[in-house]
Amino acid sequence: MQDKPVVIGVAGGSGSGKTSVTKSICQRFSDKTILVIEQDYYYKDQSDLPFEERLKTNYDHPLAFDNDLLIQHIHDLLNHKSIDKPVYDYKVHNRSKEVITVEPKDVIILEGILILEDPRLVDLMDIKVFVDTDADLRIIRRLLRDIKDRGRSLDSVIDQYLNSVRPMHLQFVEPTKRYADIIIPEGGENHVAIDIMATKIADILSKNKENSLNKSIEK
Numbered sequence: 001m002q003d004k005p006v007v008i009g010v011a012g013g014s015g016s017g018k019t020s021v022t023k024s025i026c027q028r029f030s031d032k033t034i035l036v037i038e039q040d041y042y043y044k045d046q047s048d049l050p051f052e053e054r055l056k057t058n059y060d061h062p063l064a065f066d067n068d069l070l071i072q073h074i075h076d077l078l079n080h081k082s083i084d085k086p087v088y089d090y091k092v093h094n095r096s097k098e099v100i101t102v103e104p105k106d107v108i109i110l111e112g113i114l115i116l117e118d119p120r121l122v123d124l125m126d127i128k129v130f131v132d133t134d135a136d137l138r139i140i141r142r143l144l145r146d147i148k149d150r151g152r153s154l155d156s157v158i159d160q161y162l163n164s165v166r167p168m169h170l171q172f173v174e175p176t177k178r179y180a181d182i183i184i185p186e187g188g189e190n191h192v193a194i195d196i197m198a199t200k201i202a203d204i205l206s207k208n209k210e211n212s213l214n215k216s217i218e219k
């Protein structure tokens with residue numbers, strides 16, 4: 001393990017393809033190299049609220065996230081400590097009781113709609129990426145995914161999109177594009193962009209390795 005893990009932020013609107021971009025990057029490295037941390041898993045714990053109330057939460061507002069815990073966990077990983085990562089269940093709109101203990105790796109990919117909205121998180125990132133996909137494609141993907149995987153009805157997805165996802169995207173997500181080092185149009189299908197990212201990551205890793213070797217020789 002090298003001196004300091006590399007932190008890469010992958011932001012972008014809901015349904016933009018952050019997960020595909022992240023998966024495509026991971027596929028280019030060994031399983032031991034990249035750890036993925038999803039901001040979604042750090043939604044605030046809502047165990048004290050009944051299900052009906054949790055349905056009303058605005059999950060696209062920055063205040064829905066427990067960024068304090070997320071930041072603490074990134075710091076721990078940067079200091080080579082393991083973390084107890086929360087697990088999120090979209091069907092019940094809450095964290096599960098279980099946590100997963102994960103060990104630090106050389107590269108940490110932090111993925112989520114609002115990771116570039118909190119300057120404390122931005123400060124921890126070495127590379128910032130924004131996946132930029134047109135709204136029509138994002139809503140189609142979201143409809144298909146939420147109905148298939150997240151236990152939602154067509155009406156509820158449309159309702160949520162118009163009342164919170166879209167306005168919050170325009171207010172909070174889209175403006176963070178300006179903080180990105182790289183803007184990737186059309187997400188996971190953009191193989192050129194993925195290749196460029198993978199090359200950059202490999203370059204940073206080999207430079208870090210060289211630096212650690214030099215340091216150990218100097219000692």
Ligand code: CTP
Nearest residue numbers: 013014015016017018019020059060090093113
């Ligand atoms: N969300 C929800 N219900 C919850 C918690 C979150 O509907 N209980 C929704 C929020 O409305 C938010 C979205 O989850 O817009 C965030 O996930 P999203 O970015 O769509 O999924 P990813 O797989 O992380 O990203 P991508 O679709 O870009 O691959």
